[in-house]
Amino acid sequence: MPRRIAIAGAGIGGLTAACCLLKEGYEVELFEQAPELSEIGAGIQLSANAMHVLNDLGLGEAIAGFSVRPRAYVFRLHDSSEIVGQFPLAEDHEAKNGAPYNQLHRADLHQLLVAKVKSLGPKAIRLNCRVDGFEESEDGVELKLADGSRASADILIGADGVKSAIRAQIAGASGASYTGDAAWRLVVPTARLPANFMDPVMSVWMGPGRHAVCYYLRGGSLLNFVGLVETEEVSEESWTAKYPWEALKADFEGWHNDIQAIIDRSDRNACYRWSLFYRPPIEKWSTAHVTMLGDAVHATLPYLAQGAAMAIEDGAVLTRALEQADDTAAALQLYERNRIERTSRIVNGSGSNRTLFHMSDQTKLRQAFANRDEGKARNEWLYSYNPLTVELM
Ligand SMILES: Cc1cc2nc3c(=O)[nH]c(=O)nc-3n(C[C@H](O)[C@H](O)[C@H](O)COP(=O)(O)OP(=O)(O)OC[C@H]3O[C@@H](n4cnc5c(N)ncnc54)[C@H](O)[C@@H]3O)c2cc1C
Numbered sequence: 001m002p003r004r005i006a007i008a009g010a011g012i013g014g015l016t017a018a019c020c021l022l023k024e025g026y027e028v029e030l031f032e033q034a035p036e037l038s039e040i041g042a043g044i045q046l047s048a049n050a051m052h053v054l055n056d057l058g059l060g061e062a063i064a065g066f067s068v069r070p071r072a073y074v075f076r077l078h079d080s081s082e083i084v085g086q087f088p089l090a091e092d093h094e095a096k097n098g099a100p101y102n103q104l105h106r107a108d109l110h111q112l113l114v115a116k117v118k119s120l121g122p123k124a125i126r127l128n129c130r131v132d133g134f135e136e137s138e139d140g141v142e143l144k145l146a147d148g149s150r151a152s153a154d155i156l157i158g159a160d161g162v163k164s165a166i167r168a169q170i171a172g173a174s175g176a177s178y179t180g181d182a183a184w185r186l187v188v189p190t191a192r193l194p195a196n197f198m199d200p201v202m203s204v205w206m207g208p209g210r211h212a213v214c215y216y217l218r219g220g221s222l223l224n225f226v227g228l229v230e231t232e233e234v235s236e237e238s239w240t241a242k243y244p245w246e247a248l249k250a251d252f253e254g255w256h257n258d259i260q261a262i263i264d265r266s267d268r269n270a271c272y273r274w275s276l277f278y279r280p281p282i283e284k285w286s287t288a289h290v291t292m293l294g295d296a297v298h299a300t301l302p303y304l305a306q307g308a309a310m311a312i313e314d315g316a317v318l319t320r321a322l323e324q325a326d327d328t329a330a331a332l333q334l335y336e337r338n339r340i341e342r343t344s345r346i347v348n349g350s351g352s353n354r355t356l357f358h359m360s361d362q363t364k365l366r367q368a369f370a371n372r373d374e375g376k377a378r379n380e381w382l383y384s385y386n387p388l389t390v391e392l393m
Contacts, residue, residue: 001326001331002328004027004153004154004155007157008159008164009030009131009164010037011159011294012039013159014032014157015114016113017315018030018117018124019117020318022121024322024323027121031129032125033131039106039110042224044104045101045102045202046102047383048098048383051101051102052386052387053388058116059112060099063112064100066104066105067102068217069089070101070103071089072199072202073087073089073204073374074201075374076256078205078206078256079207081205084369085369086375089101093383096379103215134169134290141154141155141289143156155289156289157292158291158297159293162296164295170292176279178278180231181230181276183302186248186267186270186271187222188266189222190223191221194261197223198214205255207255209229210251211227211357212228212259226302231251235275237275242269243272243273245266278351281340281344281347282297285336285339286333289328289329290332294314295307298344301350303354304346304350304353306346310346313342316388317335324392334392338393345381346382
């Protein structure tokens with residue numbers, strides 16, 4: 001199997017894939033458009049299906065050191081905080097799925113992955129290198145870089161996020177359409193909040209046309225808040241777009257005192273809001289020498305908290321497919337074949353959660369949760385998946 005692999009994009013997906021491939025002895029070059037490596041100041045949740053990969057890379061202990069392991073996943077009504085559904089995480093999640101459920105600061109995870117890539121391949125990362133496209137030949141692929149230069153590899157992996165240049169070349173325009181939702185994000189130091197403010201749980205607060213997600217980071221010293229609101233106002237698709245605090249306050253007017261406390265104690269100059277776009281799943285992920293992973297190929301609404309987890313799974317499965325198949329094209333097909341169904345199911349499941357979480361009739365919402373066992377369902381197919389051992393066919 002050819003050994004020289006180029007990756008476009010050093011986000012969580014590209015970095016994890018680089019680690020998996022370097023660990024197996026591949027030569028990896030990671031091309032990142034940004035002049036420096038960084039992640040936004042927000043939280044991320046990683047369930048067992050993603051943690052298997054990070055544990056295998058030897059990162060589990062470091063992650064345990066700076067993450068929070070929530071006791072439970074809790075679904076509440078937006079005004080009374082009444083719990084209408086919940087399922088255990090912590091020991092239960094680990095016992096059922098073989099790895100823990102962690103809540104982390106994205107920058108901590110990103111830095112850890114960067115350090116791991118550097119330890120396995122000190123020269124693997126190239127900054128200020130935007131990949132605009134590629135040209136394939138029988139033997140491999142040439143990357144077209146934004147500065148006009150070229151780089152060659154046996155295989156190219158597009159891990160270049162929702163606005164992927166690699167996706168555009170393989171599958172054409174992404175057909176992005178506005179979902180009708182905007183996402184707020186902010187973090188608040190726990191010291192600013194009332195004492196014993198919120199249990200260490202993953203809380204989803206559900207109200208008409210919107211919901212909010214709250215959980216702790218960094219050993220409980222920070223509280224992460226994400227608010228998802230239906231709005232006709234379309235804005236930039238950028239996680240770093242600041243938005244007025246007053247609009248945040250208005251978006252959650254009438255919500256429970258705990259939500260007001262978080263909003264009131266947030267930094268008024270550090271509230272971010274951006275529009276969420278839907279990109280329909282694509283059928284063709286790969287050519288003979290090029291494939292994609294992560295948001296580049298299956299961007300999702302964040303309503304199952306699985307976007308980065310899928311990107312992490314992709315890197316592990318792709319590495320295994322390269323080891324298992326006889327040639328590059330067969331390996332990329334094996335990878336694609338074994339990822340499409342699962343990633344599409346997650347993308348569609350995230351969309352269904354939007355309808356559920358945003359219901360305005362609380363009686364129907366209570367009933368919907370009474371009729372389903374959310375924990376059992378997720379443990380059965382979502383969290384129990386192990387990308388290191390699942391049979392590739
Ligand atoms: C509000 C919110 C909450 C979320 N919470 C969770 C969660 O709890 N759990 C979870 O698993 N997921 C979560 N997600 C999803 C997750 O953040 C994404 O799915 C994940 O970050 C995707 O990683 P990626 O590496 O594929 O893409 P990205 O993180 O977008 O990385 C792409 C990288 O490629 C670079 N790049 C772009 N274009 C080029 C180019 N042409 N050439 C070179 N480099 C390029 C970019 O600079 C960037 O570094 C959430 C998402 C949102 C919006």
